[in-house]
Amino acid sequence: MSRLEVTEKIISTKVAKGLKWSDIAAKVGLSKEWVTAGCLGQMTFDPNAAGIIATIFGLTEEEKKWLMVVPYRGSLPTSVPTDPTIYRFYELVQVYGTTWKELIHEEFGDGIMSAIDFKMDMSRLPDPNGDRVQIVMSGKYLAYKTY
Amino acid sequence: MSRLEVTEKIISTKVAKGLKWSDIAAKVGLSKEWVTAGCLGQMTFDPNAAGIIATIFGLTEEEKKWLMVVPYRGSLPTSVPTDPTIYRFYELVQVYGTTWKELIHEEFGDGIMSAIDFKMDMSRLPDPNGDRVQIVMSGKYLAYKTY
Amino acid sequence: MSRLEVTEKIISTKVAKGLKWSDIAAKVGLSKEWVTAGCLGQMTFDPNAAGIIATIFGLTEEEKKWLMVVPYRGSLPTSVPTDPTIYRFYELVQVYGTTWKELIHEEFGDGIMSAIDFKMDMSRLPDPNGDRVQIVMSGKYLAYKTY
Amino acid sequence: MSRLEVTEKIISTKVAKGLKWSDIAAKVGLSKEWVTAGCLGQMTFDPNAAGIIATIFGLTEEEKKWLMVVPYRGSLPTSVPTDPTIYRFYELVQVYGTTWKELIHEEFGDGIMSAIDFKMDMSRLPDPNGDRVQIVMSGKYLAYKTY
Amino acid sequence: MSRLEVTEKIISTKVAKGLKWSDIAAKVGLSKEWVTAGCLGQMTFDPNAAGIIATIFGLTEEEKKWLMVVPYRGSLPTSVPTDPTIYRFYELVQVYGTTWKELIHEEFGDGIMSAIDFKMDMSRLPDPNGDRVQIVMSGKYLAYKTY
Amino acid sequence: MSRLEVTEKIISTKVAKGLKWSDIAAKVGLSKEWVTAGCLGQMTFDPNAAGIIATIFGLTEEEKKWLMVVPYRGSLPTSVPTDPTIYRFYELVQVYGTTWKELIHEEFGDGIMSAIDFKMDMSRLPDPNGDRVQIVMSGKYLAYKTY
Amino acid sequence: MSRLEVTEKIISTKVAKGLKWSDIAAKVGLSKEWVTAGCLGQMTFDPNAAGIIATIFGLTEEEKKWLMVVPYRGSLPTSVPTDPTIYRFYELVQVYGTTWKELIHEEFGDGIMSAIDFKMDMSRLPDPNGDRVQIVMSGKYLAYKTY
Amino acid sequence: MSRLEVTEKIISTKVAKGLKWSDIAAKVGLSKEWVTAGCLGQMTFDPNAAGIIATIFGLTEEEKKWLMVVPYRGSLPTSVPTDPTIYRFYELVQVYGTTWKELIHEEFGDGIMSAIDFKMDMSRLPDPNGDRVQIVMSGKYLAYKTY
Amino acid sequence: MSRLEVTEKIISTKVAKGLKWSDIAAKVGLSKEWVTAGCLGQMTFDPNAAGIIATIFGLTEEEKKWLMVVPYRGSLPTSVPTDPTIYRFYELVQVYGTTWKELIHEEFGDGIMSAIDFKMDMSRLPDPNGDRVQIVMSGKYLAYKTY
Amino acid sequence: MSRLEVTEKIISTKVAKGLKWSDIAAKVGLSKEWVTAGCLGQMTFDPNAAGIIATIFGLTEEEKKWLMVVPYRGSLPTSVPTDPTIYRFYELVQVYGTTWKELIHEEFGDGIMSAIDFKMDMSRLPDPNGDRVQIVMSGKYLAYKTY
Incomplete structure (x- = not known):
């Protein structure tokens, strides 16, 4: 058995039972x-x-038990995602990657936004020209230090 | 001449003159x-x-003129970024890519968050445990339709 | 179970029953x-x-249910397709990719043709020198905007 | 000297002189x-x-002379294009590639749409919900034959 | 079921029965x-x-039925073949690829040798210094045309 | 100086002087x-x-001197060629690679067609349905031996 | 059934029975x-x-029968081997590849060492500073010829 | 300046002066x-x-000084070499890599042949069926140890 | 059977029984x-x-028996690891790789740190700003020698 | 001008002047x-x-100024390093990557060793069997948290 098999069972069950992630999260x-x-x-x-x-x-x-490992x-499945919904985020890395780097360094100095001490919220932003997907990310700033 | 040469001149001049992106943007x-x-x-x-x-x-x-092209x-320079500051965003795509997909589809249906009709704000989030980088993104939801 | 398994069953059944896509679409x-x-x-x-x-x-x-997910x-299966029928379309991207970009920008400005708000029609074009495959695509123009 | 240098000169001159491809084509x-x-x-x-x-x-x-070679x-520059305008066409190959293959084979038999004996027209399709990019492609059908 | 499974059965049966391709072709x-x-x-x-x-x-x-699809x-299995017998043909593309291109263009103009309207014959060429593999290929010339 | 520079000079001079490969070969x-x-x-x-x-x-x-090195x-420039004229030969390796292998082994045994002790002739094959490119290759058969 | 399955059975049996390659070869x-x-x-x-x-x-x-095919x-499994024992040989190709080429050409002219008409012997070379692995390879020289 | 430039100068001078590696080595x-x-x-x-x-x-x-760095x-230039003379050595790694691994482990145990504490000799082996390239390699055996 | 299957059984059993690597090592x-x-x-x-x-x-x-092979x-599973915990080590190779090379050469001369005659210890380093992971590696220096 | 040019000048000057990194660091x-x-x-x-x-x-x-950017x-230059001294570290990631992951998780829980809040010391470890390269790394443990 592996975590992958558990993941597949979860996804398969979700489809079969018609569950929603937000309901699961609420529980x-x-x-x-x-x-x-x-x-x-x-x-x-x-x-x-x-x-x-x-x-x-x-x-x-x-x-x-696998859920706790x-x-x-x-x-x-690929280093450049083929799915259009996910690719758009990769595209943001391609287009805005160097911009994020410049602005983090300008505001904080030499360091990174942590992807570990990190949280995120995704929500619907009503808009008369068509609703928008809003994503708010926050990650701790970690500095490179001299030694 | 190419846009790349103009970009390199801009970056080089910024270093030489000690300019800041936020000041440039304000102008x-x-x-x-x-x-x-x-x-x-x-x-x-x-x-x-x-x-x-x-x-x-x-x-x-x-x-x-090249700025207007x-x-x-x-x-x-590579499909998987080597720079740690930028890599963290790629890592988010690897770890959260399928989550973004699931939640967009659950909230909106079959479609994507546009990376074209898109805007973004990056700011400092003061935090007693160490300040955080906050990024707020919003992109128009675009639906796949039948035809 | 996964969508892939459903797809394989559909393809396999289509071969076994000798169905046609156009008939299925009509239904x-x-x-x-x-x-x-x-x-x-x-x-x-x-x-x-x-x-x-x-x-x-x-x-x-x-x-x-999987059809509705x-x-x-x-x-x-590969980022550059090996099948000749599909490769020809990849070849068009290689040969005409920069041309499409130039002409979209000349006609519309800085933006893209959506591959989401998109539709397509493929038909036979009778021709005395050999019939031709005709493909008519239309995708909404989406503009990059300043913010 | 190489064709690439001639291409770069053409692009550079076009920017400097502010020319349009449609005017050039008309001439x-x-x-x-x-x-x-x-x-x-x-x-x-x-x-x-x-x-x-x-x-x-x-x-x-x-x-x-290089124009005639x-x-x-x-x-x-890369096998998967990074530019969003061009990537959308690559995405169409990823999403619709097998569909094109199926429909060409259903209508014509085992063969391909030529990318050599091929022509294409790109135009603006006015639409109240936002204008659309329309592309009409036609390529000769070439059959695989037994021998 | 898939074509791959049929192919594997054919190969496996050929080994088990000790058949020859030339005999099969003759039938x-x-x-x-x-x-x-x-x-x-x-x-x-x-x-x-x-x-x-x-x-x-x-x-x-x-x-x-799968044979007719x-x-x-x-x-x-890989874009650069690992098998030495097949690799030699890939090597010919690496060494002679640009030569084929030059000579086709010199003799015919701007176009390609079709790999669809194509046929091929492989035979043994007796030679006192060791027999040779002879391959005769012929493919229709297809021209790029202006439009 | 390198062989590449000599090659580029040869190509460049050929374009400038309008020479033909067949004339050069004849000399x-x-x-x-x-x-x-x-x-x-x-x-x-x-x-x-x-x-x-x-x-x-x-x-x-x-x-x-570099010509003699x-x-x-x-x-x-890439392991899978992007140029359509050359790609067709790569496509032949993809489609016919395993066939060449099978037929060489059936006729000769376990071994290869040499790409070193090799020669090739390319010519025009007149055909009422459109002239054809004919390529005749011959390479010495080399056997794997036990030891 | 495939050759791979036979290979896996051989490896698996060798482990189960504790056989040695040199004994098998002797038989x-x-x-x-x-x-x-x-x-x-x-x-x-x-x-x-x-x-x-x-x-x-x-x-x-x-x-x-599969052993005779x-x-x-x-x-x-990968184009650059991950196993350290095998990687060292790949490293030799990286470090000495151009040296082998130069010395073969200096001694023999333009050609290659055949990897088909080839044999090899691996043995232990006792050494007070630690025994050494000795590999003696010999492959027929094959010349490129003009035609 | 870089080592690469020194290497290129050495190669270029060798061609211009018509030197031989064996003479250089003797000196x-x-x-x-x-x-x-x-x-x-x-x-x-x-x-x-x-x-x-x-x-x-x-x-x-x-x-x-660069020669001493x-x-x-x-x-x-590529992870899989395109030059046929060098490719044959890569092919040996593909075909014999697992064999080398098995035989080193059978004779010595779990470890590798060093590519650092290594030496090599290449020579001509006269043979009535055509001279052969002989390469004798010896590398120290290094064992994996437990700790 | 293969080593991979044994590894998977070990991992699966470890999860099922809730074992710890350090306890296993102690035994x-x-x-x-x-x-x-x-x-x-x-x-x-x-x-x-x-x-x-x-x-x-x-x-x-x-x-x-497979444990002894x-x-x-x-x-x-990929040449650049996707898992963040493991990626950080790859990142160290990217950022410090040339530094390690320079310092090894400065201290020891031309050679490498062996990854075979190698040992390693990983431990927790208590720190008021957050505990640290400490890794102590030691590998034998192996020199390139002339011959 | 770019940081790369400054780096190249530093390396080039170091060779020309015969400087040592440890002396530079001391200054x-x-x-x-x-x-x-x-x-x-x-x-x-x-x-x-x-x-x-x-x-x-x-x-x-x-x-x-570039040193401060x-x-x-x-x-x-490549995702898998070709230089043997650096490759050995990549090999450690390949061989020990999953081990590091397991042991970090066993000792600390779900998280990573930071490669940003990180320091390192490389030294010579005298050893009668040949001196050893010792590397002591320490990086802050960062935990994934729920939110």
Whole structure:
């Protein structure tokens, strides 16, 4: 058994039962962003959350244990994503990557925005010209230091 | 002459003169995110903005014209970025890519967040545990339709 | 279960039963281009269309549900296609890619032709020197804007 | 000297003089699609067209000769294009590639749409919801035959 | 079921029964080059030939139908082949590719040798210094035309 | 100085003077295929041939010496060629590679067609349905032996 | 069934029975280098040798037949090997590749060392500073010739 | 200045003066294999050898210093070599890589043949069927140890 | 059966039983770094250690034998790792690779740090600003020598 | 001007003047690891350190400014390094990558060792069997948290 198999069972069950990520997240008591990432095999659940997830998706005891094991992360089958919804984010890295770098360095100095001490919220922004997807990210600034 | 040469001259002049992107953006009258991307060869300036940029960086008339030509976009030398500051954003695509996809589809249906009809703001979020980089993105939702 | 398995069942059944995409599309009541892409795992069916497809291909209730889930798009096994029929389209991107870019920018300004708000029609063009494949594409123009 | 240098001179001169591809094509007396591709180093001009192009861009006699030499085709710096305007066409190959293949085979049999005996027209399609880019392609059908 | 499975069954049966491609081709009544390519999943058989192949290899009715479906072509597992016998042909493309291009253009003008309207014969050329493999290829010349 | 520079000078001079490969080959007294490959930096000339080539293209004494140095072979800028004329040969390797392998092994046993002890002739094959490019290749069969 | 399956069975049986390649080779009556390569799916056995191998590893009649079929060669899962023992040989190609080329050309002229008409012996070289692996390779020199 | 420039000057001078690697090595007093690798930028010369090389190739004092700096190794422009003479060695890694691994492990245990504590000799092996290239390699065996 | 299957069984059993690598290593009597690498299929166990591992994980006799076979090393699914925890080490190679090279050469001369005659210790370094991961590596220096 | 040009000037001057990284670091007053990385274009100097570096290497005022600009990091020309000294570190990632991951997670939980809040020391470890390269790394542990 592997985490991948548990992820596939979760996805398959979600389709069969017609569940929603936001409802699942509400039951777990955490953000929909983090819980979805966890169900897709990218985050590690604590025993309590794992128990709730296991109940929702009808996981066995062994499958539940895999939810508590740190996964080998990376959710995409190719280094440049082919799916248009995901590609747009890769495109942002291509177009804005050097801009992010310049502005982080100008505001903070030599360092990075952490992708580990990180959180994110995605929401709908109503707009008369067509609603917009809004994503708010925040990651701790980590500085390179001399030694 | 090419847009790349103009970009290199802008970057080189910025170092030599010790300029700041936020000051440059304030003179242009647009956001620091868009203006920086433009100076790095990723956006197209209108004649007025191009004139201001040309003055700041001492560009020739021909160099100024290149600022008004739509560039061949893509600011990174490799498909997976090697620079740690930029890599963290690529890592987000790897870890959260399928999550973004799931949540956009759950909230909006089958479609994407546009990376064209898109805007972004980057700011400092003071935090007692260490300040954070905050990025707010918003892109128009575009739906796949049947035909 | 996964969408890929449903796609494989559809393709396999089509061969076994000797069905035609245009007939299937006619029953669904949508274009042959969109319905074929959907059956090949690239589009999302609504409940009505999914029901018709399920009937045609003898899908189970769970398989039918997968037709209504947004798929991870990308129908090719390699980033440069090896199949000659599909490669010719990749070749057009290699040979005409920069031309399309120049002409879109000349006519519309800085922006793109949407591949989401997009439709397409493929037909036979009788020609005494040998019939021709005609493809008419139309995609909404989306502009990059300043902010 | 190489064709690439001639192409760069043409692009550079076009920016400096503010020329338009459609005007250039009109002077040559051919479609804007073909002439732009030729100026971008993807097609071979005959002596008459080469002379007109040479006059427009102020090319030397030797540069003009390069316009009449068959070029090494391929206009993109990477196998998956990074520029968003061009990437959308690559995305169409990813999403619709297998659909094109199926429909060509259903209508014509085992063969391809030629990318050599090929022509194309790009135009603006006015639309109240936002104008659309329309591309009409036609390529001769070539059949695989037994032997 | 897929064409790949049919191909694997054909190869496996050929080894088990000790058949020869030239004998199989003789029964089909076509060249050994075309029939072998077809059995290896690269060509489409008509009903008559498919029937003969099905009999030889003991294929089921459904497997026989797959022989009549246009395959997704490309017979190599990597873009640069690792097998020495096949690599030598790739090496010829590396060493002689630009020569073929120059000589085709010199003799015919701007165009290509079709790989679709194409045929090929491979034979043994007796030679006192060691017999030689002789391959005669012929493909229709297709011209790029202006429009 | 390098062989590449000599090759570029040869190509550039050929365009400027309007020379033909077949005429050059006739003066050298060897086949047009071999001489073209040599001029394109893929073969090594002996002193006599190098002298003739040097005279035709106005090479210096040092440039002539480079013609007699064994080159680093490989004439293509990418492992999968982008130029359509050359790609068709790569496509033949993709489609027919396993067929060539099978037929060589069936006729000769376990071994290869040499790409070193190899010769080739390209000619025009008149045909009422459009002239054809004919290529005749012959390479010595080399056997794998046990030891 | 495929040659790969036979190879896996041979490797698996070798582990289970604790056999040694040199003993197996002695029974076959050929060098340990060639026999090991053959058992690993890189060489073609004649009926006699195949019979001996089949007996040693308990192969079925059909599995034995696969040993006599020319394999698709290439024993590594990636183009740059990850295994350190094998990588060292790749490293030799990287570091000494151009040296081998220069010295072969200096001694023999323009040509190659055949990897087909080739044999090899690997042995232990006792050394007070630590024993050494000695590999003696010999391959026929093949000359490029003019034509 | 860089080591690459020194290497290019050495190669260029060798062609211009018609020198031979074996003569150069004799003057240096080391093997032709090591000296050639050093001149091609893959080894580090000591002051004495560097002085001899500098005299032979007319290097400046600064160029001579570069010969004594440890180079960034790797002499090939692509990870899979395109040059046929060098490719044959890569092919040996593909075909015999797993065999070398098996035989080293069988004879020595878990470890590698060092490519650092390594030496090599290349020579001509006269043979009535055509002379052969013989390469004798020896590298220290290094064992993986537990800790 | 293959080593990979044994590795997967070990990992799966570890999750199911909730074992810890450090406890397993203590039972084996070797460092946790080496034992973990061995259990993950990267090292070769001697009979004694293999027996202990087999008991802990409930391996069969045949599975135990695989632990004593030298594995094909390389534990990552892609050449650039996608998992953030592992990527950070790759990032160190990208950022510090040339520094390591310079400092090794400055201190020792032309040579390498062995990755074979190598050991490593990973531990927790308590720190009031947040505990740190400390890794101490030591590898034998191996010199390139002239010959 | 670019940081790369400054780096090349520093390296070139170091060779010409015969400087040592440890002496340079002593003058700057920081570790040899950090200073070398900085001189190789991977770290950002503060004005004081930049002034010292500029004096040592005879940099102009503009070149000195580049030392204070955050660089685009990544010091290797290929994603898998070809240089043997650097490759050994990549090999450690391949062989020990999953082990590092397991042990970090076992000791600390789900998180990473920072490569930003990181320091390192490289030294010589005298050993009667041959001196060893010792590298001590320490990076802050960063935890993934739920949100």
